[in-house]
Amino acid sequence: MHKINSENVSAVLQMCAQAKNIVITGHRSPDGDAVGSTLALSHYLRAKGFENTVILPDDYPTFLHWMKGNEEVQIFDANTDKGEALIAQADLVFTLDYNDLSRTGNMADSLRNSEATMVMIDHHQQPSDYAEVTFSDTTSCSTAQMVYEFIEAAGDVSMIDSEMAECIYCGIMTDSGSFRFSSVEAKTHRIAAQLIENGLDHSKVHMAVYDTNLLDRLKLVGYALSEKLEVMEDLAVAIISLSKEELDKHHYRAGDTEGLVNQALSIDGVQCAVFIREGNNKVKMSFRSKGNFDVNEFARAHFNGGGHKNAAGGAVSAASIEEVLEQFKTAIKGYSSQLELK
Ligand SMILES: [Mn+2]
Numbered sequence: 001m002h003k004i005n006s007e008n009v010s011a012v013l014q015m016c017a018q019a020k021n022i023v024i025t026g027h028r029s030p031d032g033d034a035v036g037s038t039l040a041l042s043h044y045l046r047a048k049g050f051e052n053t054v055i056l057p058d059d060y061p062t063f064l065h066w067m068k069g070n071e072e073v074q075i076f077d078a079n080t081d082k083g084e085a086l087i088a089q090a091d092l093v094f095t096l097d098y099n100d101l102s103r104t105g106n107m108a109d110s111l112r113n114s115e116a117t118m119v120m121i122d123h124h125q126q127p128s129d130y131a132e133v134t135f136s137d138t139t140s141c142s143t144a145q146m147v148y149e150f151i152e153a154a155g156d157v158s159m160i161d162s163e164m165a166e167c168i169y170c171g172i173m174t175d176s177g178s179f180r181f182s183s184v185e186a187k188t189h190r191i192a193a194q195l196i197e198n199g200l201d202h203s204k205v206h207m208a209v210y211d212t213n214l215l216d217r218l219k220l221v222g223y224a225l226s227e228k229l230e231v232m233e234d235l236a237v238a239i240i241s242l243s244k245e246e247l248d249k250h251h252y253r254a255g256d257t258e259g260l261v262n263q264a265l266s267i268d269g270v271q272c273a274v275f276i277r278e279g280n281n282k283v284k285m286s287f288r289s290k291g292n293f294d295v296n297e298f299a300r301a302h303f304n305g306g307g308h309k310n311a312a313g314g315a316v317s318a319a320s321i322e323e324v325l326e327q328f329k330t331a332i333k334g335y336s337s338q339l340e341l342k
Contacts, residue, residue, distance in 0.1 A: 002133050004146060009153040012119055012133055016045060019092035022052035023116070027098035028105035029254075030060040032174025032209060034097045037121070037143040039069045040167035041094060044151050047159050055083055057105040061255025066208045067170060068163040076107045083107065090116045095131060097143035097171075099124035121146050125296050125308060138308075141183035144171020148191050162199035169195050169205050177262070178206070181310070220250035224260055231270060236341045237332055238264035241276040243321050261286045271339055272298075274328055278321040285314040285324070293338055302331040 002008045016022060024042050026034035038054045045052050055074040064070075076083035087093070087110040095101070099122050101108045120131040123140040140146050148168050151157060160168070169192065176184050179192070196202060224240050231238050240260055250256075261275035265288045272293050275286045285303055287295035288311050295312040299305035305314025316324050332339065 001127075002135055004135050004137070004149045004153050006153050006155070008133065008135075009150055012150075013048065013050075013154060015092055015117060015119070015133075016048070016050040019050070019117075021086075021090045022050055022092045022094070023086055023090040024052055024054045024094040024096065025104060025107070025111070026054075026056050026096050027103040028057040028107075030056045030058070030064070031097075031258075032064055033142045033144055033171040035060055035064045035067060035070075035073075036167045036169075036171030036174070037096045037147045038094075039067050039073070040144060040147045040164055040171070041096065041121070041150070042069055043161075043164045043167065044147070044156070044159065047164075048156075053086055055086060055107070057107045059254065061253070061258065063209050063212045063255060064170070067167050069167075076110075077105070080106070084110050087111060087114055087116075090114060092116055093118050095120045095122070096147070097122055097124075099126060099136070100128040101130060121150065123308075125306070139183065141181060141185070141188055142172045142175035144168045144175070145188060145191060147171075148195075157194060157198070160195065160198045162201065165195040165198050165200035166205055169200055169202060170209065173205060174209060214253075214256075216251045217253070217256045220247070220252065220256055221260060221263075223250065224257070225263065229264055231267065231341075232329065232332070234341055235332065235336060236269055236271040236339045238267050238270045238273040239276070239325070239328070240264050240274075241321055241325055242278065244278040244280075247277070261288050264288075265290060269341055272332070274332075276321060276324055276328065282315045282317040283319055283321050283324040285316070285328070287312045287314065293335070298331070298335070302327070 024038045026038045042052055042054050055076055058077045059075050074083055093116040101111045118131040119133040121135045121143055123137050123143055125138050127136040229240050261273050264273035272289045277284050287299055289295045294309045296306050296309050299312040299314040303314025305312055307313055
């Protein structure tokens with residue numbers, strides 16, 4: 001494990017100076033932090049004179065397409081040959097916002113086979129030991145905040161222009177529930193203040209991410225809340241599930257159900273919420289909790305997943321959504337002593 005300090009950061013910048021091909025990667029189903037942190041680092045390294053390519057495993061919602069550099073992001077699933085070649089040629093790979101290579105979906109094998117030096121910058125629990133340099137801070141609200149700290153440790157805060165600042169701010173904002181979660185520190189607000197001093201238009205970022213709903217999406221959210229939200233009997237657990245048929249009916253697009261699980265969690269007294277969505281060949285799950293119930297442990301133990309204590313994901317292949325719903329209800333009842341409805 002490495003601290004983000006001037007010594008370690010200058011060692012990494014030295015590696016960049018020696019590298020011929022630098023690749024920056026993020027996790028599957030990229031979110032605001034994955035896209036924001038990888039693009040922010042990309043812009044920073046480029047400003048330092050280090051050419052690089054951002055590769056993400058699959059496409060991400062259109063409400064994240066506005067960031068500078070979006071057009072140059074290589075989507076691995078959209079052009080696997082090119083993605084494989086870029087990773088094979090890379091001699092330095094940054095792995096951002098994930099703690100294990102398996103989080104990169106179809107890209108994972110290319111990364112496992114790569115002989116490149118790897119540098120991790122991430123805030124998820126229990127990081128795997130694959131990188132030569134592991135910047136892991138599980139108390140940090142976002143990887144984007146860590147990228148800021150990386151730039152700061154290099155003494156380069158003045159190099160952050162408004163577009164770089166937008167990427168960093170987008171990552172911090174989306175991963176912290178707009179500066180709401182307990183992972184937000186005084187430092188997080190100080191960083192936001194500095195970004196504004198460097199020219200950030202913060203309301204532009206909020207509008208681009210949160211005020212771009214399509215009618216279909218709002219109707220899907222309305223349907224999910226009015227018809228599909230349930231609180232389990234005697235348990236502080238709320239559930240929303242959506243089948244493929246229900247999603248298709250509302251012309252579902254990636255990102256449309258973002259945040260739905262947080263609305264289930266917002267019910268007074270509820271301590272744990274799950275959103276279950278039927279995909280093409282697997283059923284995906286998002287878990288959230290308030291307080292002490294650890295959804296990272298729960299997702300790891302029961303649903304091939306993990307994440308953070310209060311926010312985690314999981315997935316089940318080769319099962320119907322009804323089966324997964326029943327599996328969830330059975331599993332969560334095992335924790336009923338921790339999840340009493342008060
Ligand atoms: Mn993150």
